[in-house]
Amino acid sequence: MSTGEDLLRAHGLRVTRPRLAVLEVLTEGGHLEVEDIARKARARLDSVSTQAVYDVLGALSRAGLARRIEPAGSPARYEARVGDNHHHIVCRGCGAIADVDCAVGERPCLSPGDAQGFVLDEAEVTFWGLCPDCQARRRAEAAV
Ligand SMILES: [Zn+2]
Numbered sequence: 001m002s003t004g005e006d007l008l009r010a011h012g013l014r015v016t017r018p019r020l021a022v023l024e025v026l027t028e029g030g031h032l033e034v035e036d037i038a039r040k041a042r043a044r045l046d047s048v049s050t051q052a053v054y055d056v057l058g059a060l061s062r063a064g065l066a067r068r069i070e071p072a073g074s075p076a077r078y079e080a081r082v083g084d085n086h087h088h089i090v091c092r093g094c095g096a097i098a099d100v101d102c103a104v105g106e107r108p109c110l111s112p113g114d115a116q117g118f119v120l121d122e123a124e125v126t127f128w129g130l131c132p133d134c135q136a137r138r139r140a141e142a143a144v
């Protein structure tokens with residue numbers, strides 16, 4: 001298990017306390033909004049501005065240590081699960097996001113019938129539906 005310092009250096013980034021803190025927050029898992037990341041990073045550092053967190057997230061994303069997703073109608077979120085081309089399921093009810101493995105296992109996963117001469121490297125797939133909690137809530141409401 002490599003440390004945050006190792007990861008940053010291996011990806012060509014200088015090690016700084018804000019970068020380490022944000023990386024640790026992301027490594028705990030989930031798909032976090034910038035405000036959540038900033039709040040959790042502040043619990044680890046004395047202070048870090050939201051702008052600094054944005055800057056760190058940009059650096060981590062460019063270095064391939066973080067992935068940015070932005071489901072329609074939702075603010076951008078970041079996660080540390082990178083490099084596996086996994087897809088996301090988003091709940092239409094509450095906005096919960098879950099990971100699903102890439103349907104094929106590698107990019108671009110899906111191919112259009114006619115790529116129009118483009119060289120494809122990615123298909124951004126978002127599945128939409130209702131999470132178990134929202135299904136239960138709807139059933140409870142329907143039973144009233
Ligand atoms: Zn839901």
Ligand SMILES: [Zn+2]
Nearest residue numbers: 079081088099
């Ligand atoms: Zn994910």
